[in-house]
Amino acid sequence: MLLVIRREIRGGGGAMSEVTRRFFDELERHGHERVLRKTSGTLRFDLEHDDEIDHWLVEIRGGGVRVSQQNSDADAVIRSDNAFFERMVRGEAKPLPAWLRNDITSEGKFRFVVLLERLFAPPPGSRHPRVAARQGGGRR
Template identity: 40%
Template sequence: MTEAAERFFEALPSHAAEVLGGLADGTLQIDLGEDHRTEHWLVRMRPGSVQVSRGRGPADAIWYSSAALFDRLITGEAQGVAAVLRNESTFSGNVVLFLAFRRFFPSPPGTRDPRETARRAAGRLR
C-alpha cells in the first residue's frame, strides 16, 4: 500500500459531507492488489458520512483495482469508470456505491469546471 493511498483513505471522512449527499447508503469493499497480495478496505457510506476500516466483511459491492491504478485514480491521472470499462479493474454489486465513491477522486490535472469558465467569459463580455 502506498502512503498516498493511506492518506486518501484517512481523509475520506472529512470530505464526506461535501461529496456524499443522498447518493449512497451501503458498504463498498475495495481490494487493492500488488505483488501477489491484496489489501482490503471497507468503506461504509451513508448520506453525508463515511466510515473506513481495513479488512473484509459483508459488503454491498466489491471493487478490485491494482494498487498502481488506484494511485493514478487518487491523483486524477485515471478515471474510475473508464478503468472498469477497459477491464483494468473489476466491480460487482450495487453500482450506486461505486459511482458515489468515485466522486472522492480528484478531477484530472488541468481541467476546469465549465460553469466557472462560462462565468468568467460572461464577466468579460459586460
Template identity: 35%
Template sequence: MTGATVDFFNSIPGKAQLLLRIPMAGTLRIDLVEGHRTEHWYVTFAPGQAQVSRDEQVADAILTVPTDLFDEFVTGRSRPNAAVLRNDATVSGDIRLFLALRRFFPAAPGVRDPREVAREKVAASRQTGHQRTTNPPSTGQHSTGAGRYSGGHQPNAVDDPVTGPGTREHTG
C-alpha cells in the same frame, strides 16, 4: 500503496457531506491487488456521510483494482469508469456504491470544472464593467446556402405524424 492512496482514504469522511447528495447506504470493499498480495479498504456510505475502515466487514459491493492503477485514480491520472470498461478493474455487487466513490476522485491535472471557469469569467467581466451582450433576435433563417431548409415549412411539405412537421411529401 503510496501516501496519495492513504491520503485519499483519509479525506473521504471530510468530503462526504459535500459530495454525497443523494441518500444511499452500503459498504464498498476496495481490494488493492499487488502481485499475490491484496489489501482491503472498506468505505461505508450513509446519507451525507462516509466512514473508512480497514476492519473486515460484510460488503455490498467490491471494487478490485491493481494498486498502481488505484494510485493513478487518486492522483487524477486515470479515471475509474474507463478502467472498469477496459476491464483493468472490476466491480461486483451494488454498482451505486462504486458510482458514489467515483465522486471522491480528483479531476485530471490541469482540468477545471466548467462552472468554476464560468464563475471566474462573470466575476472578471463585472470587474472590468463589461455587460453581457445578447444575440440579435433570430429571424428563423440559417446561412446554410440557397435552396436549403430555412427553419419554416418547405414547399411541398406536409406534417407527417411519423417523420414530423415540414417533411417532404413522399411520392412513390
C-alpha cells in the same frame, strides 16, 4: 457526524502505498460530503500489491463517510492493483472508463461503480463548470 477511523493490522508486512493511505484518510477526514447526502451503503476496495491484498471498507450513511481497513461484506467490491488505483487517486484515470476497460473490476451494486466518479480527484488541470464560467471559459 463524527468520523472515526479503525484499522485492522494484518500480518505479512507488505508495504502499503502512502498515496493510497492518504486517499482513504482524506476521504474520511472531509466529514459530511454533500455530494453523497443521498447515498447509504458500503463499498470495499481490494487493492493488490506485492502478492498481497489490502482491504479498505468505506461506509457511507447520508453523506457521512467512515473508513476502516477490514475485509467485510459490502454492497459493492472494487478490485484493482494498487498502481492503477493510485492513477485514479491522482486524477490520471477515471473510474467508469477504467471499469469499462476492465482495469478495475466490481461485484455487487453497480450504482457504487458510478459513485466512484465523485470520490476521486478530477483530471489534472480540470475546472468545475461553474468556476470555468465565472472565469470566462463558458459558452457565449
